Amino acid sequence: PGWFSEISPLWPGEAHSLKVEKILFQGKSDYQNVMVFQSSTYGKVLVLDGVIQLTERDECAYQEMITHLPLCSIPNPKKVLVIGGGDGGVLREVSRHSSVEQIDICEIDKMVVEVAKQFFPDVAVGYEDPRVNLHIGDGVAFLKNVPAGIYDAVIVDSSDPIGPAQELFEKPFFETIARALRPGGVVSTQAESIWLHMHIIEEIVANCRQIFKGSVNYAWTTVPTYPSGMIGFMLCSTEGPAVDFKNPINPIDDESEPKTLAPLKFYNSEIHQASFCLPSFAKRVIESK
Numbered sequence: 001p002g003w004f005s006e007i008s009p010l011w012p013g014e015a016h017s018l019k020v021e022k023i024l025f026q027g028k029s030d031y032q033n034v035m036v037f038q039s040s041t042y043g044k045v046l047v048l049d050g051v052i053q054l055t056e057r058d059e060c061a062y063q064e065m066i067t068h069l070p071l072c073s074i075p076n077p078k079k080v081l082v083i084g085g086g087d088g089g090v091l092r093e094v095s096r097h098s099s100v101e102q103i104d105i106c107e108i109d110k111m112v113v114e115v116a117k118q119f120f121p122d123v124a125v126g127y128e129d130p131r132v133n134l135h136i137g138d139g140v141a142f143l144k145n146v147p148a149g150i151y152d153a154v155i156v157d158s159s160d161p162i163g164p165a166q167e168l169f170e171k172p173f174f175e176t177i178a179r180a181l182r183p184g185g186v187v188s189t190q191a192e193s194i195w196l197h198m199h200i201i202e203e204i205v206a207n208c209r210q211i212f213k214g215s216v217n218y219a220w221t222t223v224p225t226y227p228s229g230m231i232g233f234m235l236c237s238t239e240g241p242a243v244d245f246k247n248p249i250n251p252i253d254d255e256s257e258p259k260t261l262a263p264l265k266f267y268n269s270e271i272h273q274a275s276f277c278l279p280s281f282a283k284r285v286i287e288s289k
């Protein structure tokens, strides 16, 4: 009954709106306001502090790309850590890689996990994989306590740098990621929109270049229900065996395990390569740093 508009100081002067059929859940966790509504044309929608996190219709574009851009760029990923990602969508995508033996996830807000399991079963299906170990807590503290060099890949599926995810955009956090990765290990982080946040991206790229001595790249995807219709990712690797993110060496074939998952809706090796091609205004900032 009416419209939801995504108004935020992070994208002043604009707001994407979705027609609401029914509000399904409203709650306040220890960290943020949590809402789920049935939209008219994008399926169910998860909203945290007034910001759209995912919709059933287009979540594939984000979850598949943030996961397969790193994991298809290294041979035989075995140990993967997800920071954030409480809805389970990234877990679902990691579980498509049969070489993976252990999937740790550290999500700060358990209400997000519970709400995802209740309202987004096709996203939270990721939790059903026996390789998954769920930790409820702060990703920064979690990373400080893990032994150095144990992960092949870290995926930072964060919300935006306002609220609980603020520290996931700062330099000390990137340092803890580099410490937790093996030589030639890879990280993929939610890195905002080149249309909205070139300054944030400039800062993140500068920090990544100081910390990740392998390669540092920005890639992007289209997500109709995120402001500006797109979102990007930092793809970085630590010093060690070279990683060429632009040419996937570890393709996912849909015949791989687990058979229970719906086939990929968005990711493929061509769009993997295309996602690193940037418009000039972004290229001159990101590739010069």
Ligand SMILES: NCCCN[C@H]1CC[C@H](NCCCN)CC1
Binding pocket: 051, 052, 053, 054, 062, 063, 085, 086, 087, 089, 090, 157, 158, 159, 160, 190, 192, 193, 196, 226, 227, 230, 231
């Ligand atoms: N697993 C899905 C979580 C999605 N993370 C974020 C949710 C908020 C969204 N705001 C976009 C702000 C403009 N770039 C970015 C992705």
